Amino acid sequence: MTELNDTTIDAFRAQLTRGECEDLAWWHACQARIEAFEADVQAWEYLKPLTSTAILPYPGQLLRGVPVGIKDIIDTADMPTTWGTGGYLVSPGAVVDAAVVTLLKRQGAMLLGKTVSTEFAYFTPGKTRNPQDLSRTPGGSSSGSAAAVAAGMVPLALGTQTAGSIIRPASYCGVFGFKPTVNTVSFSGIKAFAPSMDTLGWFARHIEDICTTFTALTRSDVIKVLPDLGGIRVGLRNLPGDGPLDLDVEQALSSTARRLEQAGAKVFALPLDSRYDALVMHHQVVLAYEAAQTLASEFQQHGEEMGARLVELIEQGLATSYADYRVSLLAAEQCKQALSRVFADEVDVILAASAPGVAPAGLHATGDPVYCRAWTLLGVPCLNLPLSKGQDGLPVGVQLIADRWQDEQLLSIARTLINALGMQ
Amino acid sequence: MTELNDTTIDAFRAQLTRGECEDLAWWHACQARIEAFEADVQAWEYLKPLTSTAILPYPGQLLRGVPVGIKDIIDTADMPTTWGTGGYLVSPGAVVDAAVVTLLKRQGAMLLGKTVSTEFAYFTPGKTRNPQDLSRTPGGSSSGSAAAVAAGMVPLALGTQTAGSIIRPASYCGVFGFKPTVNTVSFSGIKAFAPSMDTLGWFARHIEDICTTFTALTRSDVIKVLPDLGGIRVGLRNLPGDGPLDLDVEQALSSTARRLEQAGAKVFALPLDSRYDALVMHHQVVLAYEAAQTLASEFQQHGEEMGARLVELIEQGLATSYADYRVSLLAAEQCKQALSRVFADEVDVILAASAPGVAPAGLHATGDPVYCRAWTLLGVPCLNLPLSKGQDGLPVGVQLIADRWQDEQLLSIARTLINALGMQ
Numbered sequence: 001m002t003e004l005n006d007t008t009i010d011a012f013r014a015q016l017t018r019g020e021c022e023d024l025a026w027w028h029a030c031q032a033r034i035e036a037f038e039a040d041v042q043a044w045e046y047l048k049p050l051t052s053t054a055i056l057p058y059p060g061q062l063l064r065g066v067p068v069g070i071k072d073i074i075d076t077a078d079m080p081t082t083w084g085t086g087g088y089l090v091s092p093g094a095v096v097d098a099a100v101v102t103l104l105k106r107q108g109a110m111l112l113g114k115t116v117s118t119e120f121a122y123f124t125p126g127k128t129r130n131p132q133d134l135s136r137t138p139g140g141s142s143s144g145s146a147a148a149v150a151a152g153m154v155p156l157a158l159g160t161q162t163a164g165s166i167i168r169p170a171s172y173c174g175v176f177g178f179k180p181t182v183n184t185v186s187f188s189g190i191k192a193f194a195p196s197m198d199t200l201g202w203f204a205r206h207i208e209d210i211c212t213t214f215t216a217l218t219r220s221d222v223i224k225v226l227p228d229l230g231g232i233r234v235g236l237r238n239l240p241g242d243g244p245l246d247l248d249v250e251q252a253l254s255s256t257a258r259r260l261e262q263a264g265a266k267v268f269a270l271p272l273d274s275r276y277d278a279l280v281m282h283h284q285v286v287l288a289y290e291a292a293q294t295l296a297s298e299f300q301q302h303g304e305e306m307g308a309r310l311v312e313l314i315e316q317g318l319a320t321s322y323a324d325y326r327v328s329l330l331a332a333e334q335c336k337q338a339l340s341r342v343f344a345d346e347v348d349v350i351l352a353a354s355a356p357g358v359a360p361a362g363l364h365a366t367g368d369p370v371y372c373r374a375w376t377l378l379g380v381p382c383l384n385l386p387l388s389k390g391q392d393g394l395p396v397g398v399q400l401i402a403d404r405w406q407d408e409q410l411l412s413i414a415r416t417l418i419n420a421l422g423m424q
Numbered sequence: 425m426t427e428l429n430d431t432t433i434d435a436f437r438a439q440l441t442r443g444e445c446e447d448l449a450w451w452h453a454c455q456a457r458i459e460a461f462e463a464d465v466q467a468w469e470y471l472k473p474l475t476s477t478a479i480l481p482y483p484g485q486l487l488r489g490v491p492v493g494i495k496d497i498i499d500t501a502d503m504p505t506t507w508g509t510g511g512y513l514v515s516p517g518a519v520v521d522a523a524v525v526t527l528l529k530r531q532g533a534m535l536l537g538k539t540v541s542t543e544f545a546y547f548t549p550g551k552t553r554n555p556q557d558l559s560r561t562p563g564g565s566s567s568g569s570a571a572a573v574a575a576g577m578v579p580l581a582l583g584t585q586t587a588g589s590i591i592r593p594a595s596y597c598g599v600f601g602f603k604p605t606v607n608t609v610s611f612s613g614i615k616a617f618a619p620s621m622d623t624l625g626w627f628a629r630h631i632e633d634i635c636t637t638f639t640a641l642t643r644s645d646v647i648k649v650l651p652d653l654g655g656i657r658v659g660l661r662n663l664p665g666d667g668p669l670d671l672d673v674e675q676a677l678s679s680t681a682r683r684l685e686q687a688g689a690k691v692f693a694l695p696l697d698s699r700y701d702a703l704v705m706h707h708q709v710v711l712a713y714e715a716a717q718t719l720a721s722e723f724q725q726h727g728e729e730m731g732a733r734l735v736e737l738i739e740q741g742l743a744t745s746y747a748d749y750r751v752s753l754l755a756a757e758q759c760k761q762a763l764s765r766v767f768a769d770e771v772d773v774i775l776a777a778s779a780p781g782v783a784p785a786g787l788h789a790t791g792d793p794v795y796c797r798a799w800t801l802l803g804v805p806c807l808n809l810p811l812s813k814g815q816d817g818l819p820v821g822v823q824l825i826a827d828r829w830q831d832e833q834l835l836s837i838a839r840t841l842i843n844a845l846g847m848q
């Protein structure tokens with residue numbers, strides 16, 4: 001990679017301000033990288049030609065000149081959308097961009113193109129390969145976004161998560177992946193799947209870029225770097241918590257715990273009762289019921305062309321009663337309230353597994369979101385930390401989790417940790 | 425009206441089953457009514473030609489042959505959508521129908537056309553007039569749906585509510601209007617405005633039709649008629665509760681309270697502390713912040729053409745900080761939790777004003793949603809009961825409200841009340 005491919009958003013903006021480079025410099029660096037690696041990685045569904053009107057003129061843009069990849073379930077007016085269908089459902093261009101696309105453009109971002117998604121952001125894989133090992137899946141459903149960021153093709157890419165579609169591919173590809181509190185950034189113009197859980201998020205190679213994007217999209221304050229993590233309480237708990245962990249994951253958790261302690265945090269096992277483990281099951285009920293409703297039109301018209309696992313989920317949803325759906329939603333709500341009390345009284349963040357292990361071999365499946373399901377149902381913000389490697393040298397991430405609407409504290413703790421590790 | 429114009433969905437289905445009429449009979453009765461009254465009422469943005477493939481073949485359809493009006497912010501593949509913009513943003517036809525459109529079609533419903541919406545379901549009025557008095561507003565934003573149902577042009581029409589866009593026009597037009605618990609029916613393919621509050625609902629002239637539609641869309645059990653309302657606790661409380669009520673509204677509330685008591689219910693003033701009154705203000709903060717995000721693309725491209733009140737709201741949203749937005753969301757969440765305890769311990773339903781009075785004169789505005797804002801922010805199910813008239817003979821409704829996910833109990837109580845009044 002060139003120096004520019006590996007710069008941060010804030011550093012690039014400083015260069016622009018000092019007149020040391022041009023608006024399109026990063027865009028050109030990304031194009032070169034795409035030309036070199038796209039044949040192997042296949043992260044892109046559509047690449048956009050450069051236009052002179054690429055950057056909207058607004059004052060104080062935080063993302064000026066930053067190339068961004070847009071997951072292909074997100075509406076764009078000047079690019080086609082295929083929703084990962086491989087062509088059985090295609091829009092040549094939406095009436096308007098999805099809301100987040102305009103929010104990015106106002107901040108000066110440049111759209112590079114649309115990144116590969118699994119079918120409707122569920123399990124049927126697209127063509128993308130893991131840049132860390134081309135014989136392995138990048139994870140899903142935000143496959144192209146995670147892979148493009150990992151391959152240095154783009155510094156920032158949008159993803160969505162309804163089960164584990166940001167955290168898992170971030171873990172498999174070795175990048176930061178952030179799922180904010182549910183409903184933080186508008187989902188308008190993005191294909192819904194299970195609306196009570198669908199969440200927009202993003203991938204980057206630098207924690208600062210995750211933070212700057214949060215600030216840009218919410219127009220909130222700059223995320224602070226703390227002097228150290230003294231006084232920060234970290235609770236270790238996976239959901240589900242039963243069953244033995246993969247050795248790679250166990251080592252990633254313990255090495256991250258050690259690093260947090262070295263930065264001053266107190267790390268301890270967090271006891272949560274078995275209601276929380278049941279959330280994995282409740283997630284599946286909510287996912288199936290809502291997907292069967294939400295994709296009703298697509299299923300009606302294209303059920304014959306849909307992948308087998310999606311059909312199976314929709315059929316499960318059609319067989320799920322409203323009463324059972326409500327039971328699962330109310331169970332989730334009880335845990336949300338209880339977990340808020342845990343966050344208020346016992347811990348600042350939770351440290352948990354991102355995925356069951358390193359990226360599985362093969363491109364026929366995208367791995368298991370099991371360690372993300374409960375957190376996504378709870379609507380809490382989750383951040384994949386790409387700090388560890390498994391025994392075979394492949395990335396294995398862990399996630400930090402905070403209470404709903406504590407995104408700024410979560411990002412501040414992560415930024416401080418990375419800073420303490422000297423990784424910036 | 426002919427007998428068919430005033431039948432119920434269940435009665436029509438029974439006629440169909442007995443072979444006493446044809447699938448298209450109700451459709452033709454509606455067409456005749458539209459021909460007679462549309463020039464005056466102007467409820468429709470688009471009327472659909474009859475096609476031979478109008479009814480999807482599915483077994484056990486609850487809405488077979490039922491003509492339905494679709495609010496013009498809801499995507500349709502074979503009808504244009506204008507989002508109440510008067511033409512500055514138009515889709516000739518969506519890639520797929522909104523999810524709810526397919527859910528209706530599967531149940532055998534026939535789409536009559538698209539009903540007039542205010543601009544993006546906010547305040548800028550469309551052309552529709554109140555069928556009860558053509559010099560008055562039908563209310564908004566679901567103006568055409570409420571008016572078309574009130575005029576007998578259609579037995580059932582879809583609306584959406586983010587502030588008071590179902591309950592208020594139902595009150596002004598004198599029909600039942602139901603806003604279920606937020607997120608009960610998928611909003612996929614419907615233009616979002618403030619996603620944490622946007623809720624799909626429907627209008628009908630008969631409580632049974634409200635109930636049958638709920639059963640059809642959620643695939644839940646038939647809503648029961650109770651023997652009486654003995655043991656049912658009804659709490660009287662408006663949000664906001666300060667300030668004197670319009671005499672018409674006060675009389676509508678007290679006459680409904682009397683009717684509830686006659687059916688066996690216990691009605692009493694419900695004390696709720698001032699945090700609940702503050703929800704009206706928090707609603708405005710959430711509405712503005714989310715609308716500014718969600719309509720970012722529309723504002724970017726068509727801000728110059730937008731109505732003044734929408735521009736004002738978006739500018740308010742752009743000036744609202746993420747921190748203030750979060751404060752309002754968390755205040756709402758605290759009240760949601762507290763209100764659930766009130767519903768568990770003290771009341772079964774709440775009785776409250778639907779609107780500040782009868783439909784205001786003139787077509788330049790759609791009235792004030794103030795008495796709906798807090799309930800919509802709380803996500804609770806609300807049902808307008810069209811049981812009263814004001815001093816000048818115009819309708820004035822009241823709403824019954826239950827806890828989130830207690831929609832079936834709410835509808836059951838309302839159905840029992842209407843049954844006891846001998847109004848079926």
